Amino acid sequence: MVTTLAPAGAAAPALVKVRAGIVAAIDQLGVPVALDQGFFEKWGLDVTIATPYPTGVDQLNALQAGEIEMGQVGVPMIGAVLRGMDLVIVGNYSGSAVKLGGDDTMALVARQGSGIRAIRDLKGKRVAVSFGTISHLYILGILEKAGLSVTDLTLVNTPPGEMPVALRGGAVDAFATWDPWPVIALADVAGSFEVVRGGGFIGFMGFNVALRPWAERNQETMEKFLAARAEADKFMRAEPVKTAVISTRWLTGLRPEVALRGV
Structure with a gap:
């Protein structure tokens, strides 16, 4: 990322607002972690996260209703596309590139x-x-x-x-x-x-998604969003204890010592 210093007295570029959604799940923590650690702001984004949705179906309903602009969802995306929802896969946040059954969570x-x-x-x-x-x-x-x-x-x-x-x-x-x-x-x-x-019964894949009209207007914003998410993934691998603490602020009823078992 290339940054430039603004002239003295000049206002810093305004952050781009993005409304994001997640499901109440351990593997969705990349977005809250990116917010908590300032990675979104670093990339010029002002991200707000809706209260975690119970399931991906609920989150896609919120996306369709305009409550959020970007979401993270797995299997329900397939059914939504088959029913005609005009979704775009922006990126991948969960799954394995080296084995068919990535269902360890x-x-x-x-x-x-x-x-x-x-x-x-x-x-x-x-x-x-x-x-x-x-x-x-x-x-x-x-x-x-x-x-x-x-x-x-x-x-x-x-x-x-x-x-x-x-x-x-x-x-x-x-x-x-x-x-x-x-x-x-x-x-x-x-x-x-x-x-x-786990057991390798299914291939577990999760995707960052957006509705096509919004995605086509906001390609640079999506790239920045994914860059911040990538930094969050790196942080979570390096700092599981801190990640577990962050998770308790987003997943109701979760205690840090319990969260650590799933991180």
Whole structure:
């Protein structure tokens, strides 16, 4: 990045305002970290982040409604494009370039007394997922690998943030979703345990997205946004403890020591 000094008395260039959205998930922390560490401002952007959305579906609805201009989303983007939403992939924030199944931030968590010890034990059980999201795709991948069908169990459509509560209360026997909700459940729901974490059942990819008309008008802004995000990624790899602390300001109910397990 090339910077120039403004003449004495001259006003500094105004920061470009961007309204961004994220999902309440550990792998979405790059945007809050970039804001917290001043990387957006460094690149000439004034970024505001909406209250984290429960799922990517909710975030895409907000993007369509004009509440935000850039978002981060995975599987729901595919369905939105197929239904005619004019989205542009600006960049990639999650996934692996070297392996097909990059689902290490996903887990299937069961409660004590559920009768579940292995994937094959899901038959006849109630499992919470968020329909239309990577959570839904993950459980479908698990079932396929185990030779089970969705008709062999009951899938309960549940927002990720409510899954630990549903597990504690016995409303479901297990849930499948992304961090931090599995690590929160392990910390807060006595006797809960991971039946499986990751497993290579699906390819987990996440994308920075915008609506096409906005993207075409703001190409330089998008490049700066991605540059700041790249700096945030580097920071998160180098400073997991500080990243965990930052995460607690954005993900409700998350404690630093619990967040660190998912960072």
